[in-house]
Amino acid sequence: MNRSAAEDMDRRDPLAPMRDRFAIDADGPIYMDGNSLGRPPKAVLEAVTGGLADWAGRLVGGWEDWIDLPAAVGDRLGRLLGAGPGQVLVCDSTTVNIYKLASAALAARPGRPVIVGDAADFPTDRYVLEGLAASTGRRLHLLGPGTDDETGAGAEAICAAIDDRCALVCLSHVNYRSGARLDVAAITERAHAHGALVLWDLAHSAGSVPVELDRWGVDLAAGCTYKYLNSGPGAPGFLYVRRDLQADLRQPIWGWFGRARQFEMAAGYEPAAGPASFLTGTPGVLGLLAVDASLQVMEDAGIDALWAKSQQMTRLLVDLADDRLAPLGGRVVTPRDPDRRGAHVSVAHPRAWAWCRTLIDRHLVVPDFRTPDVVRLGPAPIYTRYVDCYDAVELMAGLLAGGLDPVTGSRRVT
Amino acid sequence: MNRSAAEDMDRRDPLAPMRDRFAIDADGPIYMDGNSLGRPPKAVLEAVTGGLADWAGRLVGGWEDWIDLPAAVGDRLGRLLGAGPGQVLVCDSTTVNIYKLASAALAARPGRPVIVGDAADFPTDRYVLEGLAASTGRRLHLLGPGTDDETGAGAEAICAAIDDRCALVCLSHVNYRSGARLDVAAITERAHAHGALVLWDLAHSAGSVPVELDRWGVDLAAGCTYKYLNSGPGAPGFLYVRRDLQADLRQPIWGWFGRARQFEMAAGYEPAAGPASFLTGTPGVLGLLAVDASLQVMEDAGIDALWAKSQQMTRLLVDLADDRLAPLGGRVVTPRDPDRRGAHVSVAHPRAWAWCRTLIDRHLVVPDFRTPDVVRLGPAPIYTRYVDCYDAVELMAGLLAGGLDPVTGSRRVT
Numbered sequence: 001m002n003r004s005a006a007e008d009m010d011r012r013d014p015l016a017p018m019r020d021r022f023a024i025d026a027d028g029p030i031y032m033d034g035n036s037l038g039r040p041p042k043a044v045l046e047a048v049t050g051g052l053a054d055w056a057g058r059l060v061g062g063w064e065d066w067i068d069l070p071a072a073v074g075d076r077l078g079r080l081l082g083a084g085p086g087q088v089l090v091c092d093s094t095t096v097n098i099y100k101l102a103s104a105a106l107a108a109r110p111g112r113p114v115i116v117g118d119a120a121d122f123p124t125d126r127y128v129l130e131g132l133a134a135s136t137g138r139r140l141h142l143l144g145p146g147t148d149d150e151t152g153a154g155a156e157a158i159c160a161a162i163d164d165r166c167a168l169v170c171l172s173h174v175n176y177r178s179g180a181r182l183d184v185a186a187i188t189e190r191a192h193a194h195g196a197l198v199l200w201d202l203a204h205s206a207g208s209v210p211v212e213l214d215r216w217g218v219d220l221a222a223g224c225t226y227k228y229l230n231s232g233p234g235a236p237g238f239l240y241v242r243r244d245l246q247a248d249l250r251q252p253i254w255g256w257f258g259r260a261r262q263f264e265m266a267a268g269y270e271p272a273a274g275p276a277s278f279l280t281g282t283p284g285v286l287g288l289l290a291v292d293a294s295l296q297v298m299e300d301a302g303i304d305a306l307w308a309k310s311q312q313m314t315r316l317l318v319d320l321a322d323d324r325l326a327p328l329g330g331r332v333v334t335p336r337d338p339d340r341r342g343a344h345v346s347v348a349h350p351r352a353w354a355w356c357r358t359l360i361d362r363h364l365v366v367p368d369f370r371t372p373d374v375v376r377l378g379p380a381p382i383y384t385r386y387v388d389c390y391d392a393v394e395l396m397a398g399l400l401a402g403g404l405d406p407v408t409g410s411r412r413v414t
Numbered sequence: 415m416n417r418s419a420a421e422d423m424d425r426r427d428p429l430a431p432m433r434d435r436f437a438i439d440a441d442g443p444i445y446m447d448g449n450s451l452g453r454p455p456k457a458v459l460e461a462v463t464g465g466l467a468d469w470a471g472r473l474v475g476g477w478e479d480w481i482d483l484p485a486a487v488g489d490r491l492g493r494l495l496g497a498g499p500g501q502v503l504v505c506d507s508t509t510v511n512i513y514k515l516a517s518a519a520l521a522a523r524p525g526r527p528v529i530v531g532d533a534a535d536f537p538t539d540r541y542v543l544e545g546l547a548a549s550t551g552r553r554l555h556l557l558g559p560g561t562d563d564e565t566g567a568g569a570e571a572i573c574a575a576i577d578d579r580c581a582l583v584c585l586s587h588v589n590y591r592s593g594a595r596l597d598v599a600a601i602t603e604r605a606h607a608h609g610a611l612v613l614w615d616l617a618h619s620a621g622s623v624p625v626e627l628d629r630w631g632v633d634l635a636a637g638c639t640y641k642y643l644n645s646g647p648g649a650p651g652f653l654y655v656r657r658d659l660q661a662d663l664r665q666p667i668w669g670w671f672g673r674a675r676q677f678e679m680a681a682g683y684e685p686a687a688g689p690a691s692f693l694t695g696t697p698g699v700l701g702l703l704a705v706d707a708s709l710q711v712m713e714d715a716g717i718d719a720l721w722a723k724s725q726q727m728t729r730l731l732v733d734l735a736d737d738r739l740a741p742l743g744g745r746v747v748t749p750r751d752p753d754r755r756g757a758h759v760s761v762a763h764p765r766a767w768a769w770c771r772t773l774i775d776r777h778l779v780v781p782d783f784r785t786p787d788v789v790r791l792g793p794a795p796i797y798t799r800y801v802d803c804y805d806a807v808e809l810m811a812g813l814l815a816g817g818l819d820p821v822t823g824s825r826r827v828t
Contacts, residue, residue, distance in 0.1 A: 023470040037474040045466050048700065052459050055646055056437040059780060060451040066647055095669035095695025096510055119681065124670035124695060127683040131668030142681075224696070232469055233480055233699035254545030255509035256538035265785055267533065267556075269541040281509025281538060282638070285647035286462065286700050366473060371679055 001319060006390035009316075015309050015381060018301050022230075022383045030365045030392045035204060035344045035378030038230030047293035048232075051286050062285075069288040070257075070279055076295045077229075077238055080303055081202065081221070082212035087240055089275050090225065090291050091257075091283050094203060094237040095124045097222040098170070100251035100278055101239055102128060105168045105197040105220060106136050108249055112167035112196070113137075119144040120152035122176045125201050129170055138167065155183050159190040166196040173211070174204035174342030177370045179314075179334040181209065181342045185216040192217065203227060206238075207298055208343035208381070210307050213240055220245075228343065228380060229298065231290040236283065241275045255280035301382050309381035310343040313389055317345040317377055320393040325349075328400040333374065344378035346370070354404040355396070361405060364395045415733060420804035423730075429723050429795060432715050436644075436797045444779045444806045449618060449758045449792030452644030461707035462646075465700050476699075483702040484671075484693055490709045491643075491652055494717055495616065495635070496626035500688050501654055504639065504705050505671075505697050508617060508651040509538045511636040512584070514665035514692055515653055516542060519582045519611040519634060520550050522663055526581035526610070527551075533558045534566035536590045539615050543584055552581065569597050573604040580610040587625070588618035588756030591784045593728075593748040595623065595756045599630040606631065617641060620652075621712055622757035622795070624721050627654055634659075642757065642794060643712065645704040650697065655689045669694035715796050723795035724757040727803055731759040731791055734807040739763075742814040747788065758792035760784070768818040769810070775819060778809045 010016055022039045031039065054062050070091045078088035091097070106115070117129050119142040126142060133140035143153035143161055152175040153161075162169055169191045174181045184200055191198045199220040205211055207228030213221055221240040225231040241249060250271065256262055257279035260270045271277035298306075314334070321332050330347045349355055356369040368376040375396075379389055424430055436453045445453065468476050484505045492502035505511070520529070531543050533556040540556060547554035557567035557575055566589040567575075576583055583605045588595045598614055605612045613634040619625055621642030627635055635654040639645040655663060664685060670676055671693035674684045685691035712720075728748070735746050744761045763769055770783040782790040789810075793803055 025471060028471075028473075031473055033474045037469075037477070039473065040466065040470045045470070048466060049463065052454065052462060052646075055451075056454045056459070057439060057442075059442075059445055059453065060447045060782070061774070061780070062647060063451070092506070092510065093669075093695030093697075095671070096506065096667060099667045099669075099694075122670075123673065123676075123679045126681070127668040127670060127673060130683050131666055135666060226696070232466075233476060234697050234701075236698070237695065252545055252549060253510060253513045254541040255507075255513075256536075256541060257509070259537065259541060262537075263785070265537045267540070269544050280513075281507030281651065282640070283507075283648050284650070284698050284701055287648075287698055360475070366475070368474070371677070 001323065003387065003390055006316070006386040009312070009386040013309065013386070015301055015305055018297070019383045019385070021297055024383065029363045030388050030395070032377045032379060032388070032392050033366045033368045034380030034384065035227050035376065036368050037226055037233055038228060038380060039383055040232065041230050041294050041297045043293040043297055044231060044290045047289045048286050051289040066285045069285065069292070070283050071276065073288050073292045073295070074238060076292065078240070080295065080298060081206060081240065082214055083240055084214055084243070086274050087243055088238060089278055090236050090238045090288055091279055092237055094201070094222055094224045095128060097237045097239040098125060098128050098199065098201065100253060101199050101220040101222055101241070102132050102168060102170060104249040104251045105199060106132060106138070109167035109197060112165055113139055114165045114167060115140045116158070116161050116166055116169045117142050118152050118158070118171055120175055120177065121172045122201065122203065125170060125172065152178060152180050155187055158182070158187055162190050162194050162196060164194050166191070166194055168197050168199060170199040170201070172201040172204065174209060176204050177374055177376070178346050179342045179344045181205070181340055184218065188217050204342055204344070208306060208310055210303055218242065225291045225294070229291065229294055231287065231294045235290050236287040239278055241278055246275055251278050253280045257281060257283070297382070306381045311338055313379045313381060313384065313386065314338070314341060314343065314345050316386060316389050317379070317393065320390065321345065321347050324393050324397040325400070328397060330400070343381070344376055346374045346376045348373050349375060351404055354406070355399065358399055358405040359396065364399070365392045367392070415737065417801065417804055420730070420800040423726070423800040427723065427800070429715055429719055432711070433797045433799070435711050438797065443777045444802050444809070445798070446791045446793055446802070446806050447780050447782045448794030448798065449641050449790065450782050451640055451647055452642060452794055453797055454646065455644050455708050455711045457707040457711055458645060458704045461703045462700050465703040480699045483699065483706070484697050485690065487702050487706045487709070488652060490706065492654070494709065494712060495620060495654065496628055497654055498628055498657070501657055502652060503689050503692055504650050504652045504702055505693055506651055508636055508638045509542060511651045511653040512539055512542050512613065512615065513546070514667060515613050515634040515636055515655070516546050516582060516584060518663040518665045519613060520546060520552070523581035523611060526579055527553055528579045528581060529554045530572070530575050530580055530583045531556050532566050532572070532585055534589055534591060535586045536615065536617065539584060539586065566592060566594050569601055572596070572601055576604050576608050576610060578608050580605070580608055582611050582613060584613040584615070586615040586618065588623060590618050591788055591790070592760050593756050593758045595619070595754055598632065602631050618756055618758070622720060622724055624717055632656065639705045639708070643705065643708055645701065645708045649704055650701045653692055655692055660689055665692050667694045671695060671697070711796070720795045725752055727793045727795060727798065727800065728752070728755060728757065728759050730800060730803050731793070731807065734804065735759065735761050738807050738811040739814070742811060744814070757795070758790055760788045760790045762787045763789060765818060768820070769813065772813055772819040773810065778813070779806045781806070
């Protein structure tokens with residue numbers, strides 16, 4: 001594998017023109033952290049700017065349109081996630097959404113004392129579950145760390161942990177650290193066979209990996225829009241509640257946006273029909289406009305094409321890492337089986353933190369560090385080139401071979 | 415009172431130059447709904463646009479600065495609310511914040527079976543309390559509607575309802591509908607005398623009415639930034655937790671932003687020190703930048719000057735309404751005592767809805783309708799002119815005298 005082969009792949013890439021739809025500083029470092037914060041689509045910048053103009057021009061009258069955004073943008077996002085209309089909302093943050101969904105699920109499974117999660121999952125998921133376990137008197141069973149703790153518990157270990165005492169199974173579709181991808185349908189089926197509900201965190205799969213919420217029989221899901229959905233720092237989260245569960249599930253934050261006939265402002269809470277009872281307070285309009293505009297760009301690319309390119313990119317990164325980084329102490333921790341990984345590749349190294357910091361400080365590559373020893377490479381197939389992957393690994397290898405800068409301080413990146 | 419007197423007041427108004435700091439369409443209708451959605455300060459438009467550029471340029475590296483915004487902008491907002499540093503956060507929505515604060519308060523007062531609120535308060539406050547009463551097995555005692563239900567229960571009725579069974583008193587500083595303002599210090603003192611905690615909703619006072627959270631001994635407070643704080647549709651909410659309560663109060667949404675040493679991403683939730691344990695998930699950066707920029711404009715005006723002008727404006731509106739609207743069936747429901755009202759004036763009329771709709775449809779005046787029969791006039795002293803108040807009432811009187819349009823449909827405005 002040499003650079004011209006990567007250039008060749010770019011020339012043949014049907015998604016190559018999508019890169020022009022993004023605002024990209026040509027002199028910047030190679031950006032391999034699209035799975036932490038995606039780059040801005042030009043259409044999103046225009047949509048937010050347009051939202052500001054709308055605010056100035058229409059003032060409070062703008063709410064006639066804005067009020068429907070959580071559901072309308074949710075429906076649009078639902079199409080990307082294999083969810084029919086009336087099941088997805090864009091609102092609040094991922095954390096608040098997981099809290100609402102998990103609370104509702106636990107209330108619907110009284111008498112079942114266990115929540116199953118994964119010790120390798122993203123912290124906010126684990127913490128929310130821990131809080132709910134404490135407040136509802138349940139036991140949080142976090143799988144792992146086991147033989148393969150770097151990638152999270154596998155489907156077998158998870159399925160073995162689910163039994164009739166289980167109220168809720170809450171897992172990440174794609175592990176934030178290792179990139180390991182779980183078989184959602186199989187685990188969901190196992191949970192349902194035992195009467196448990198499932199809640200899937202899609203933060204690292206929405207917009208990169210095919211998701212079929214309806215077809216997989218998923219009960220609940222949540223995620224964010226600032227990674228592969230490119231909607232900006234802290235853009236709103238989303239949630240999915242399967243249609244036939246909506247009438248029975250009740251979330252605990254009874255806000256005015258979740259009430260039937262909201263503008264009657266009447267006495268007594270009465271949950272709205274459909275997924276709307278999972279709304280809480282006034283939604284952030286600029287964030288919703290950003291998500292809406294970004295989804296247009298995703299639709300123009302098509303999730304199948306994105307996934308096809310993503311698979312080629314992760315294969316390329318694994319091959320390059322084996323070839324160039326392994327001799328220097330780098331070790332691929334992402335599953336080598338393409339059917340078991342998502343859209344990013346993680347490389348463990350004893351000096352991962354110094355490696356990462358030096359790459360960033362010298363404006364060479366922006367990867368992401370995950371404690372204690374992992375460097376994550378998250379190419380976004382919609383704007384990342386194969387040659388970026390090639391150059392990134394070359395630069396990473398060059399640094400390892402040539403020596404890293406001494407670094408101090410703590411890294412703080414979402 | 416004639417128009418030239420109002421023009422005279424504008425000429426003498428020391429805040430008159432502030433109007434130029436806002437993006438205002440000179441041909442638009444008279445905007446009297448600043449207490450629903452404030453107008454955009456030019457500095458806010460620039461700050462959001464700058465945030466977009468920062469996203470494009472710094473990408474994930476921007477988080478080095480963004481991560482501190484909830485606390486930093488909170489401290490800045492705290493100065494406007496009489497709160498010392500380390501007690502205010504800008505985060506989530508008002509609804510989610512009231513939920514977190516009220517939950518924490520109830521957990522800190524076990525064995526006390528009553529929550530006191532006001533039936534005339536904003537719906538989301540009542541609904542959140544109703545949900546928490548149900549989930550914690552408490553009774554929600556909503557005061558009123560009584561002899562004076564249009565303005566909300568008065569301080570006397572509220573104080574009489576507080577006793578040793580009370581866990582939490584949750585009230586609005588300024589009533590969203592009538593504009594009635596409560597004596598926060600007196601009610602807080604009464605609650606404390608009985609061992610209850612207080613939670614004040616400042617949505618209709620922050621940025622218009624002087625607030626002295628520390629001096630008044632307030633325990634908890636929350637509010638929004640899109641009304642008198644002019645930070646845009648759905649801009650983030652805020653919350654206040656008094657310093658000496660922070661170590662003991664625990665809110666139920668255990669997210670990664672609320673954990674000590676967040677980026678260790680370690681096992682087990684451990685609440686962060688200070689107010690940060692009341693953070694949840696990733697905050698919306700554009701909204702925080704908007705609030706920050708808007709606070710600069712508020713600081714340049716000064717809350718004392720804003721309040722002085724606001725009092726003159728509400729007096730003018732009450733006088734004009736008595737003079738021009740009362741003969742046509744309009745009735746001021748805002749307290750006539752200036753010490754008992756906030757920054758807006760409400761006028762009841764049997765055809766309030768049609769009146770409001772016609773004013774908006776004909777592009778004359780944008781007031782706000784509050785069910786069933788109230789038209790709210792919310793001048794924002796930072797950009798509204800006295801002559802706007804005069805003209806608005808003239809136009810409103812003219813319509814009532816000349817006949818309203820027939821209207822259909824439902825009104826949906828936050």
